Amino acid sequence: MTDVTLTKKDFTSDQEVRWCPGCGDYSVLSTMQAFLPELGIPRENIVFISGIGCSSRFPYYLNTFGMHSIHGRAPAIASGLAITRPDLTVFVITGDGDALSIGGNHLIHALRRNVELKILLFNNRIYGLTKGQYSPASEQGKITKSTPYGSLDTPFNPISLAIGAEATFVARTIDSDRKHLSETLRQASAHKGSAFIEIYQNCPIFNDGAFDQVKDNETKEGSLLQLIHGQAIKSSTYGVVRDGARLKLVELANVDESELVIHDASDPDPSYAFALSRLSGSALEHTPIGIFRSVVRPGYSAMVNDQLSEIIASQGAGDLEKLLNSGDTWVVD
């Protein structure tokens, strides 16, 4: 713990921020800078590692240790760092192209291992830095520079993907909702193991308004299904009820509130969180927001280092001379 209280300013680097005006990344950055002092962790013990894409410029703007690496590989680099340096707090900053396309393999394996990384996926459903091609999160039929007749690909649902990859902490939040974003960061930071946060993030240049359904005052209350542990899952108009092993949406007008599902993020069965993740269509009209899943499983780095300690405790520290002289040896006089 640090003896001085740090402020937002302490976490702001001297670099000029160079995202497009109106980019959702600004508010995520500002929220992060304001949130970090709350952790009480010295700046030098915090590391941000990113891949490639607009959001991956993030580390340059934080006065912590940071690495802007190569496309898709941040979780791999961050894993090596986290495993060898369990004393550090490591954030991974990535986007929907970086994490779900070129780096898909690293994302799923970091999650399944439960490496102690806080992974923030900025999802703008488009390739911004390469100037507007469709991404693996773009809705089918999307007209972009590389799909002038409409994209044919079925998109990934990042939340479903993370749950399928055995993630222990999975959440969704929105760039412009500072309060919700801060609270999500707070919960993720308290989680031991991988924390995966999908942040809906507006790209004003290539995919403007992609998330208006859940951001506009007229529609958001009716579209966002609030996931609050221990409370009924509902928006202003719809609620979630059980339908056998499944979940389904019902208009609040047609249901008694006591029938609504009470959210349990700690449910060990991932099929519950998965079912939640499938409620929203790509038009976002019923979008669960908040923490889908938060379960306890040992972190990877902790296990690696515990295993080393146990081996050293039971066998004693390695003796190089003994090692080199092991096996069949003979002496020449």
Add this chain to the structure above:
Amino acid sequence: MSKPTIAVKSVIIRFAGDSGDGMQLTGDRFTMDTASLGNDISTLPNFPAEIRAPQGTLPGVSSFQLHFADHQVRTAGDAPDVLVVMNPAALKANIKDIPRGATIIVDKDEFTTRNLTKVGYASNPLEDGSLSSYKIHAVALTSMTVSALSELALSRKDAERAKNMFALGLLSWMYHRPTDATEAFLKAKFSKMPEILEANLVAYRTGWNYGETSEDFAISYEVAPAHMSPGKYRNISGNIALAYGLIAAAQATGLKLFLGSYPITPASDILHELSKHKKFGVITFQAEDEIAAVGSALGASYGGALGVTTTSGPGIALKSEMIGLGVMLELPLIIIDVQRGGPSTGLPTKTEQADLLQVMFGRNGESPAAVIAASTPSDCFTMALEAVRIATTYRVPVFLLSDGYIANGSQPWKIPDVGTLPDLHVKFAHTQEGFLPYLREPETLARPWAIPGTKGIEHRIGGIEKQDKTGEINYEPANHDFMVRTRAAKIAGIEVPNLEVDDLYGDAKVLFLGWGSTYGPIASAVEELRNNGEKIAQAHLKYINPFPKNLGEVLEKYETVITPEMNLGQLAMLLRSKYLKDIVSYNMVRGLPFTTAELVEAAMGVLHDD
């Protein structure tokens, strides 16, 4: 009454059988027993890429050759004096390498019509006279093993599996090898399976007794110990030597060793070996792919650990972009490439040296990295320490090249005194005002190794071109030109030892210049040429990027330089372009090391071309 013994100076034995016949184990044991007698040794395992190709077929043949002598040996030998074959496929696959007059020991029980037909023998070579120029011992190896084990409660299949130990026992008798080490080995290996242990011991002793009593084997042979410098020895393969070298280097630097690796032949044994030694604080991470393997190693280096990745050629291709990031971040990174036949999947279990240009140039942009190469199995230990010295002193990615031949081949190794290992302790950047992450040390041009957790030096780095000194993003033309040249100058300025030339009387006009695993065959050829009165010099490059400072002078001194490579002339291309010296490039790409005879012939062509 013992049989007559003949003293011989050197022997080459090849064990060959089905990949399920245990030939590698048999060869390994014979090697260990031979090493302990003080003979010099060199070995060459040769096995198929398939784990178990169909039984009794040519693709399923696995072999192990060893060469032992009362003098220094440099290679596993060109032509076996003794071939042990466990089935017709093994005979067919190996007979072309066996000189007339050699001894062939055959398991005749396996020469059934069915097995012969399987590999295309129209008649039984043991009966049709086609092997009349060899000394054939047709031994009922399988049936004798089975009958020796009839007292034990074993299935016929399990009993048959002990026949390799019968063969080992027989050979041990023939060459007066001690038996206690192999018995101890079997006892340790099968301590939890008493029936199998008993079967192996009985088969081994029965084989030995068979040699002693059978009239088929009239003579046994002795090979006197070789003259070796005094000290304690063990046998070591290249992959084990690399693993030990890395552990030693971690100790010498005071750093935590982190290996990020993805399984690939023939490099996986380094991962296996290091995984056993966690009590040294070694962390081994089997990554999801080759990219994550090197990425995690780079992440570990960034945090102040000794980041290492091990792979073979196809893995290097996948890792290239990450290694480029290592070049840009200027962090220590060790990349071990145990080369195999390429391109693509190529020949996974065979040797080749064709990744040299890939590691030199296989990255986008001007992306220089240090490149060094081990020359023998035991040299892998020394070169692992060298790779770490260069990586940590200059904060650069270092490629250490090995190949399938030295990775799996073995030789006696004089165990170094731990006290004589170099001190490679590193210094990290410390807390300071106005820290500049790309301010370089004038002597090495290395930037500070500035690890997270150090107060006051928080900074950001990345793959984008950066400004000199500050490390901030910078796209200016002059700065990029400066940084490109500086990264190149840093690699070019790495201190490496001068090239030593072995020119017996200083009057040779022809130089054999090799790199990597061709050391043994070249040294052996040079010895033979000199014994025949030829004047020839030898030098072996272990440092390829940068080259030793005296290399230009050395090349200048000789009228002709012959460079044998298991590729189509990759080192020759580098030498020609840097030194404008023509090189006689001698190339074979068969997945096998050069034979001494081939290199002698190549040299004779150059020595007497007038």
